[in-house]
Amino acid sequence: xxxxxxxxxxxxxxxxxxxxxxxxxxxxxxxxxxxxxxxxxxxxxxxxxxxxxxxxxxxxxxxxxxxxxxxxxxxxxxxxxxxxxxxxxxxxxxxxxxxxxxxxxxxx
Amino acid sequence: xxxxxxxxxxxxxxxxxxxxxxxxxxxxxxxxxxxxxxxxxxxxxxxxxxxxxxxxxxxxxxxxxxxxxxxxxxxxxxxxxxxxxxxxxxxxxxxxxxxxxxxxxxxxxxxxxxxxxxxxxxxxxxxxxxxxxxxxxxxxxxxxxxxxxxxxxxxxxxxxxxxxxxxxxxxxxxxxxxxxxxxxxxxxxxxxxxxxxxxxxxxxxxxxxxxxxxxxxxxxxxxxxxxxxxxxxxxxxxxxxxxxxxxxxxxxxxx
Numbered sequence: 381x382x383x384x385x386x387x388x389x390x391x392x393x394x395x396x397x398x399x400x401x402x403x404x405x406x407x408x409x410x411x412x413x414x415x416x417x418x419x420x421x422x423x424x425x426x427x428x429x430x431x432x433x434x435x436x437x438x439x440x441x442x443x444x445x446x447x448x449x450x451x452x453x454x455x456x457x458x459x460x461x462x463x464x465x466x467x468x469x470x471x472x473x474x475x476x477x478x479x480x481x482x483x484x485x486x487x488x
Numbered sequence: 489x490x491x492x493x494x495x496x497x498x499x500x501x502x503x504x505x506x507x508x509x510x511x512x513x514x515x516x517x518x519x520x521x522x523x524x525x526x527x528x529x530x531x532x533x534x535x536x537x538x539x540x541x542x543x544x545x546x547x548x549x550x551x552x553x554x555x556x557x558x559x560x561x562x563x564x565x566x567x568x569x570x571x572x573x574x575x576x577x578x579x580x581x582x583x584x585x586x587x588x589x590x591x592x593x594x595x596x597x598x599x600x601x602x603x604x605x606x607x608x609x610x611x612x613x614x615x616x617x618x619x620x621x622x623x624x625x626x627x628x629x630x631x632x633x634x635x636x637x638x639x640x641x642x643x644x645x646x647x648x649x650x651x652x653x654x655x656x657x658x659x660x661x662x663x664x665x666x667x668x669x670x671x672x673x674x675x676x677x678x679x680x681x682x683x684x685x686x687x688x689x690x691x692x693x694x695x696x697x698x699x700x701x702x703x704x705x706x707x708x709x710x711x712x713x714x715x716x717x718x719x720x721x722x723x724x725x726x727x728x729x730x731x732x733x734x735x736x737x738x739x740x741x742x743x
Binding site: 392417420421423424427428430431432434435436437438439440441442443444445446447448449450452468470471473474477 | 554697728
């Protein structure tokens with residue numbers, strides 16, 4: 381399982397998708413439309429990376445977006461992207477920290 | 489508008505502040521050294537693509553944060569969350585103080601919304617509408633229908649439904665955001681207690697969190713003690729440590 385179990389168990393994480401950098405789905409948790417979500421996440425990562433390069437910010441590590449109800453956090457895990465969809469969006473900062481912590485632990 | 493962006497640029501760590509419209513056209517920008525107008529124009533296009541992609545996944549968005557090896561950018565929606573409109577982008581290096589920046593960006597967002605809506609008395613705000621801005625761009629007039637942000641809406645005239653809940657909620661707060669509608673003085677006092685308790689765990693941003701939380705749990709009516717439990721639960725989500733979270737909830741058990 382590529383989605384960190386700690387994240388999968390969180391009640392605030394409604395669904396999660398692991399995709400490759402090209403937008404192909406690798407794994408989906410509680411997400412029926414894993415393929416389309418993976419494609420959007422992959423494309424979003426590439427556009428944000430492009431903007432970051434233009435701004436001289438280096439490589440992209442973490443991306444998140446929030447609305448009034450839900451939020452999403454995307455992080456790199458090796459050659460993959462892990463996206464977690466969070467509700468309520470106020471829980472996004474804590475899920476962000478847990479996700480990056482879990483992924484760093486995995487890589488170490 | 490440039491004055492508001494300049495205020496953001498004064499924050500330690502901020503390299504550039506940019507406003508672009510839904511088409512990716514630069515509306516105004518303010519940046520240090522390398523972040524000149526051509527770069528800001530170029531990056532506005534890439535950022536618009538990113539915003540449009542986020543909208544595919546989540547139509548209603550308020551903010552986008554991207555963390556890079558050598559810095560970050562933060563995007564804030566200046567339109568009502570489901571509409572396409574202007575976006576504020578703040579580019580920063582790793583020295584940015586996240587708590588300060590969060591508050592400063594929210595204040596700037598409210599002022600920019602007012603400026604875009606054209607109904608403001610703030611000095612400098614709105615001055616770029618209908619004529620070229622200092623950066624040479626012209627703000628389109630089609631955006632003038634945006635309502636002001638909730639934090640900047642005028643207070644209802646009925647003073648019975650409004651009360652200041654003490655220091656944290658006074659009109660003279662330096663944060664400039666700290667006014668919410670409350671049903672009675674007891675509710676106001678409870679909000680102050682919430683802010684004080686939360687501040688023990690998250691610091692000075694607590695007031696902003698409480699204000700946002702009140703808007704979430706009591707969006708259509710002045711806050712009353714009937715909504716105390718949902719408010720406490722909502723605020724508890726801001727505290728990472730489970731023990732601290734439990735302590736916070738316990739301290740506010742009896743509204």
